[in-house]
Structure formats: C-alpha cells, structure tokens
Amino acid sequence: MLSNISNVLRAGLQRNGAAVVMSARTYADFTPEATFEIKKCDLHKLEDGPATQVVMTREEGLQYYRIMQTMRRMELKADQLYKQKIIRGFCHLYDGQEACAVGIEAAINLSDHLITAYRAHGYTYTRGGTVKEIMAELTGRRGGIAKGKGGSMHMYCKNFYGGNGIVGAQVPLGAGVALACKYFGNNELCVSLYGDGAANQGQIFETYNMAALWKLPAIFICENNRYGMGTSVERAAASTDYYKRGDFIPGLRVDGMDVLCVREATRFAADHCRSGKGPILMELQTYRYHGHSMSDPGVSYRTREEIQEVRGKSDPISMLKDRMLSNNMASVEELKEIDVEVRKEIEDAAQFATTDPEPPLDDLCNHIFHNNPPVDVRGTNPWTKLKSVS
Amino acid sequence: MAASLRCFLRSGKNAVSALGRREFHRSSPAAVQMTVRDALNQAMDEELERDERVFLLGEEVAQYDGAYKVSRGLWKKYGDKRIIDTPITEMGFAGIAVGAAMAGLRPICEFMTFNFSMQAIDQVINSAAKTYYMSAGLQPVPIVFRGPNGASAGVAAQHSQCFAAWYGHCPGLKVVSPWNSEDAKGLLKSAIRDDNPVVFLENELMYGVPFEMSEESQSKDFTIPIGKAKIERQGSHVTLVSHSRYVSHCLDAAVVLSKEGIECEVVNLRTIRPLDVETIEASVMKTNHLVTVEGGWPQFGVGAEICARVMEGPAFNYLDSPVTRVTGVDIPMPYAKILEDNSLPQIKDIILSVKKTLNV
Numbered sequence: 225m226l227s228n229i230s231n232v233l234r235a236g237l238q239r240n241g242a243a244v245v246m247s248a249r250t251y252a253d254f255t256p257e258a259t260f261e262i263k264k265c266d267l268h269k270l271e272d273g274p275a276t277q278v279v280m281t282r283e284e285g286l287q288y289y290r291i292m293q294t295m296r297r298m299e300l301k302a303d304q305l306y307k308q309k310i311i312r313g314f315c316h317l318y319d320g321q322e323a324c325a326v327g328i329e330a331a332i333n334l335s336d337h338l339i340t341a342y343r344a345h346g347y348t349y350t351r352g353g354t355v356k357e358i359m360a361e362l363t364g365r366r367g368g369i370a371k372g373k374g375g376s377m378h379m380y381c382k383n384f385y386g387g388n389g390i391v392g393a394q395v396p397l398g399a400g401v402a403l404a405c406k407y408f409g410n411n412e413l414c415v416s417l418y419g420d421g422a423a424n425q426g427q428i429f430e431t432y433n434m435a436a437l438w439k440l441p442a443i444f445i446c447e448n449n450r451y452g453m454g455t456s457v458e459r460a461a462a463s464t465d466y467y468k469r470g471d472f473i474p475g476l477r478v479d480g481m482d483v484l485c486v487r488e489a490t491r492f493a494a495d496h497c498r499s500g501k502g503p504i505l506m507e508l509q510t511y512r513y514h515g516h517s518m519s520d521p522g523v524s525y526r527t528r529e530e531i532q533e534v535r536g537k538s539d540p541i542s543m544l545k546d547r548m549l550s551n552n553m554a555s556v557e558e559l560k561e562i563d564v565e566v567r568k569e570i571e572d573a574a575q576f577a578t579t580d581p582e583p584p585l586d587d588l589c590n591h592i593f594h595n596n597p598p599v600d601v602r603g604t605n606p607w608t609k610l611k612s613v614s
Numbered sequence: 615m616a617a618s619l620r621c622f623l624r625s626g627k628n629a630v631s632a633l634g635r636r637e638f639h640r641s642s643p644a645a646v647q648m649t650v651r652d653a654l655n656q657a658m659d660e661e662l663e664r665d666e667r668v669f670l671l672g673e674e675v676a677q678y679d680g681a682y683k684v685s686r687g688l689w690k691k692y693g694d695k696r697i698i699d700t701p702i703t704e705m706g707f708a709g710i711a712v713g714a715a716m717a718g719l720r721p722i723c724e725f726m727t728f729n730f731s732m733q734a735i736d737q738v739i740n741s742a743a744k745t746y747y748m749s750a751g752l753q754p755v756p757i758v759f760r761g762p763n764g765a766s767a768g769v770a771a772q773h774s775q776c777f778a779a780w781y782g783h784c785p786g787l788k789v790v791s792p793w794n795s796e797d798a799k800g801l802l803k804s805a806i807r808d809d810n811p812v813v814f815l816e817n818e819l820m821y822g823v824p825f826e827m828s829e830e831s832q833s834k835d836f837t838i839p840i841g842k843a844k845i846e847r848q849g850s851h852v853t854l855v856s857h858s859r860y861v862s863h864c865l866d867a868a869v870v871l872s873k874e875g876i877e878c879e880v881v882n883l884r885t886i887r888p889l890d891v892e893t894i895e896a897s898v899m900k901t902n903h904l905v906t907v908e909g910g911w912p913q914f915g916v917g918a919e920i921c922a923r924v925m926e927g928p929a930f931n932y933l934d935s936p937v938t939r940v941t942g943v944d945i946p947m948p949y950a951k952i953l954e955d956n957s958l959p960q961i962k963d964i965i966l967s968v969k970k971t972l973n974v
Contacts, residue, residue: 313770421701424703461701
C-alpha cells in the first residue's frame with residue numbers, strides 16, 4: 225500500500241512538475257465493483273430481454289470513461305481543424321453517441337466484425353485504430369489509416385469494414401461478412417450499423433430477409449439519433465419503431481445514452497447470434513450534438529434547447545462519471561487525470577496530423593488492383609503515363 | 615467586378631455582335647449578376663408558377679431549403695404539395711417520380727448528388743428512358759432528374775464520380791450539362807418543358823459562381839434549346855470542346871495561350887446527349903485541331919465519343935493531328951488534397967495538350 229502511494233506521487237510529479245494535490249485516499253478505498261439498475265429494453269418477438277441489474281467493475285468504468293472521453297475530444301478537435309480548413313470535404317461527427325460505440329465493443333471481441341456508415345471516427349477507434357492515424361486520415365496525410373486516400377468516410381482496419389459513404393449500402397455488406405463467419409464456422413459475428421435515415425432503405429429490408437432466411441450471425445443496429453440529416457424521424461418514417469422494422473427478426477429498443485444498457489443489450493444479442501438463432505435487431509436511442517456534418521449548423525431543424533437538454537440530462541460521459549463517483553468507484557482527481565492525459569493524446573495526434581506530409585504523388589495510382597502485376601494508368605492527357613503497382 | 619469583367623471578356627465577340635444588333639440604343643444591355651445556384655432556383659420557381667403539374671421531390675429539398683440551397687424558398691412559397699421532402703430512399707422515390715410522370719405530372723426529381731442516382735439507375739433507364747419506345751409512343755415520361763455531378767472538393771471516391779458518360783450512353787434520355795448561370799437557367803427551363811426524361815447534370819463547385827445574365831435571359835420565357843452547343847470564344851488555331859466546370863478551365867487556358875499567339879476556339883457543349891456534332895465539326899474544319907476536356911474518366915467517356923464522331927464525319931479530313939482528350943485520371947478519387955488536385959485536369963494540362971496537339 226505504501227508503494228502505491230509513492231508510485232502515485234512519483235507519477236503525479238512527473239506529470240505536473242509542480243506540487244501535486246494528492247487525495248488522502250488510496251486505491252484500496254475504492255469500490256471494486258457495483259451493481260447498477262438499468263432501463264429495461266422494449267422487446268419485439270422476444271420472450272426475455274437483457275438483464276436490468278448489471279455489474280460494472282472499477283476497471284471497466286475507468287476504461288469506458290477513458291475511451292468515451294478520447295472519442296469526445298477527438299471529435300471536438302476534428303471540429304476545430306475543420307473550421308481551420310485543415311480537414312476538408314465531409315466530416316460527420318459522433319459526439320453525443322459515444323456510449324453506442326463503447327458499449328457495443330465492450331460486449332463483442334476484436335475477432336468479431338463491425339461495419340458502419342460515415343459517422344465512423346468513433347468506431348474506427350474502438351475497433352483498433354489509433355487517434356493519430358484517424359486524425360492524420362482526416363487531414364489527408366501519409367500517416368493516415370488509409371494513407372490519406374480515403375478521408376473521413378473511408379477508414380478501415382482489421383475486422384472493421386469502414387466507413388461507408390452511400391446510405392444503407394453497408395447493411396448488406398455487413399450481412400455478407402456474417403455469411404462468411406457462418407461459412408467459415410468460426411463462431412464470429414458481424415455488427416452492421418445504420419441510422420434512422422438509412423432505416424427506410426430498401427436494401428436493408430432485402431438484407432433482413434436473407435439474413436433471417438439463412439440464419440446469419442448478424443446484429444443489425446439502428447443508431448436512432450432522431451434526425452436523418454435535416455429530416456426528423458416523424459417526417460421520414462411511417463413507423464418509427466425501428467426495432468420492430470425487422471418484422472420477423474427479433475428486436476430490442478435500448479437506451480443508447482447509457483453505456484451499460486448498450487453493453488448489456490449487445491451481450492444479449494451476441495449470445496442470440498452465436499447460439500445459431502440467426503439475426504437480431506437493436507435500436508439504440510441516441511443523440512448527436514453536432515449537425516449532420518460540418519456544413520450543417522444543426523439548428524434549423526431542431527432547437528438549441530433540445531440539444532442543451534440532452535447534454536444536461538443524458539450525456540453518456542457525465543452519466544458514467546456520476547455513477548462512478550456516487551458509488552465511490554473513482555475520485556474526481558483520478559477522472560481529471562484521465563481528462564488531462566486524453567487531452568495530451570489528442571494534442572499530440574493533432575500535431576502529428578498537421579505536420580505529417582501529404583501522400584507522395586507516386587502513390588496516386590496505387591491500390592487499384594490486389595495481387596496484380598503493375599498496370600499503366602492514363603493521366604489527365606495522353607502524354608502523362610502513370611503507373612499502378614499493387 | 616472582376617468576375618463580370620472576365621465574363622464580359624469571355625463572351626468577347628458575341629457580346630460585341632449583340633451590341634451591334636441593337637437598334638434603339640447603343641449603351642450596354644442591363645447587366646445582372648447571378649450565381650448558378652440562383653439561376654437554377656429562378657428557373658424552377660418560374661416553371662412551378664407557370665405549370666401546376668410541375669413539382670419537386672428529393673432529400674432535404676423542402677424544409678432544409680435544399681442540401682446545397684438550390685431550392686431555397688420554394689417550399690415556403692409553394693408548400694407541401696409541390697415541394698416534397700423524401701426519405702433517404704433513391705430507388706423508391708425515383709420510381710415514384712417516374713410513375714407520377716407517366717400519370718401526367720411533370721416531376722423534378724433531385725438526387726442530392728448523382729452518385730446516389732446509382733441506387734436508382736434502374737428507374738432512370740428502364741422505367742424512364744425506355745418506356746416511350748417500348749410503348750410505341752403511347753406513354754411519354756416528362757421527368758427531369760437533376761443534381762450535382764462530378765468532383766467536388768475533398769469528398770473522396772464515393773462522392774466524386776462524373777456520370778455524363780453513363781447517362782449519355784442511353785437512348786431515350788436527354789443529358790444536359792450547363793456551365794454558367796445562363797446555361798443553368800435556360801437549359802433547366804427547357805428540360806422541365808421537355809416531354810422526355812432529361813438528366814440534368816449540375817456542378818457543386820459552380821453553384822456559388824456569379825455570371826452576368828443577359829437581358830433576354832431575365833425573361834420568364836427564356837429557354838436555351840437542348841442539343842445545341844455554344845461557342846464561348848472564337849479562335850482559329852485549335853478547338854477546345856468541354857462541358858460544365860471545365861469550360862472555365864478552357865477559357866482560362868485560352869487567355870494564357872493567347873499571350874503566346876495561340877488562339878483557341880472554346881466550345882461549350884451544353885448538352886451531352888444529343889451531342890451537337892455539327893458545331894464541333896464546323897469548328898474543327900476551321901481550326902484543324904481538336905482537344906476535348908472533361909472531368910470524367912477517359913475510358914468510354916465524352917471525349918472518346920467526340921473522337922469517334924469526328925472520325926465518322928467530314929471533319930476528319932481537316933484534322934492536322936489526332937484529337938487529344940484531357941480527362942480525369944483513371945483512378946477512384948483520392949481524398950488528400952495533393953492527390954485530388956492531380957486527379958483532375960488542371961489549366962496547365964490543357965495548355966500542354968494544346969501545344970502538343972499543335973506540335974509547338
């Protein structure tokens with residue numbers, strides 16, 4: 225115990241340089257785990273649902289807090305860089321929805337698969353991308369996760385299939401990944417995410433049909449943040465019960481602002497898939513603080529009061545923080561320390577993202593074909609002969 | 615001010631001859647500056663007012679005033695019946711629009727970008743383009759599909775494709791590609807009044823660009839015929855044929871080349887299908903050299919078609935060198951700025967191509 229205190233002191237001094245305000249409490253004082261009562265899910269074609277009494281350990285809490293805070297600060301930094309015109313094109317920010325990405329990842333394995341649409345920076349992070357590579361991709365540099373060639377909407381990493389720009393197209397893709405999981409017999413599953421706007425896409429219903437018919441290990445998740453660009457759910461959907469839209473596919477409606485709700489529901493869904501029962505659908509009720517993209521102020525179709533209310537009452541990071549503090553699972557200082565570390569990580573990543581050089585011109589034509597001999601590529605005129613080396 | 619001066623210079627000989635034709639007064643015509651966006655807005659406004667059967671549908675066209683603000687104010691003026699916000703379901707609403715056209719309405723179906731029209735392309739081709747033929751003239755489809763086409767800035771591969779060649783390939787469709795504000799207004803009005811399916815390819819980067827509008831273009835009955843190209847600049851050494859945004863590039867290249875004594879004739883296609891081959895041929899027979907400029911990919915593109923048509927007609931014998939195509943690079947559009955800039959024709963590429971074609 226004494227060594228613990230001295231370690232904290234030493235670490236604190238290294239960080240701040242100046243005098244450290246140290247809590248008189250040691251880590252042994254904190255509650256190692258606590259049971260929480262969470263909102264019951266609405267069920268569709270299901271007898272039982274996820275548990276409403278869940279256990280969260282101190283480690284889990286700190287981990288979820290750190291990851292959500294990292295995602296939050298990363299998105300806010302992207303907002304800043306976009307306004308400075310260092311990020312260009314499309315930029316769809318995820319702040320407000322952190323509990324979804326973190327809760328889902330907490331209930332699946334990195335060996336499982338996931339695909340989403342264009343509001344993808346958070347998922348790129350939870351699936352294994354680093355903040356540095358994500359930010360450098362946003363700024364279009366060679367150190368970006370897609371070498372600067374994809375941009376905001378086209379980030380990929382192992383078992384993460386993007387980042388997709390065409391609304392709804394990612395859902396059949398995800399079911400295809402699930403088909404491969406079943407084909408290989410590897411007990412893996414695929415999570416396919418889409419928004420409330422995409423939920424009306426025909427190809428999603430085609431996918432539901434085939435996934436159910438062939439009992440694919442697919443979890444379809446609708447992130448319902450109430451607005452498809454500038455159109456509210458009431459103006460776009462004849463039925464806003466997105467968790468029921470799978471008809472013959474069982475569904476859950478989940479509080480998407482509570483990371484524990486999301487985690488529990490995803491655990492339930494994953495069990496369902498892995499037991500060979502076929503696909504399952506989840507609707508996460510969530511909210512985005514930013515507009516649809518950086519070119520949308522986000523207040524022409526909703527009120528500032530509404531945004532403020534969600535921020536004040538349902539912010540996922542605040543909710544987790546309150547839970548941990550009121551259950552003596554962490555101290556204010558400890559969480560502040562995490563905030564400081566996160567801020568530094570984001571600053572360092574932004575620094576990298578703004579100083580890393582752009583991709584080299586001779587990468588222009590690469591990555592057209594895989595495992596292919598080099599190919600001549602026509603440039604802008606007949607005298608510019610470029611080359612593509614796989 | 616600089617923009618209107620440039621525009622005046624560009625209209626060059628045409629403006630002078632227009633002045634010459636005036637009988638009542640010799641002062642310059644009432645000049646109005648209008649952005650392409652406002653010209654499109656005005657065209658739709660005037661046609662909505664003129665014909666009750668015209669209506670607009672698409673994503674965010676009504677309450678949001680349009681994703682790119684092209685339909686600003688229209689919902690406020692015409693209401694829910696005439697300006698309809700759709701869910702994000704292209705295949706569905708394009709089909710609905712085509713059905714409405716078959717039943718006697720005159721829909722304007724907006725695709726937020728033409729990249730998304732791929733989701734609906736079956737309805738555009740199989741339901742709209744081919745039906746009049748299949749029904750032996752019984753069932754016309756008076757519909758306009760419009761929206762931004764081609765590359766924007768930093769929107770990456772899935773949002774940057776040019777569809778001029780794809781739609782230009784299909785009989786039964788008219789395919790229009792305006793350049794400036796007058797083009798936008800006159801051609802959109804013609805498209806809406808046309809009893810056939812028209813694919814109207816706009817350009818996002820042109821929306822905010824102001825151009826001078828001639829006095830006649832300010833009339834509510836101003837239309838530009840579909841299928842007729844326009845000579846934007848007279849020249850005698852080489853013909854530059856282009857459409858949409860790249861007309862600007864050609865005119866800018868022409869200014870630079872003029873300083874070196876090379877006079878370019880710049881042809882603004884205005885329509886991709888039907889292609890105004892006659893105007894191209896007449897120009898080639900005058901200049902003996904041809905360079906085509908487009909943003910789309912080279913293979914099976916607009917330039918490729920122009921080459922084929924020139925070879926099949928009288929202008930071939932007037933060519934002193936093979937036709938040169940300036941096109942986008944044959945790759946999916948990269949995101950990073952340096953790569954994107956080098957994926958599309960730049961003014962220097964046009965200048966190089968002209969010089970190589972002229973062997974100077």
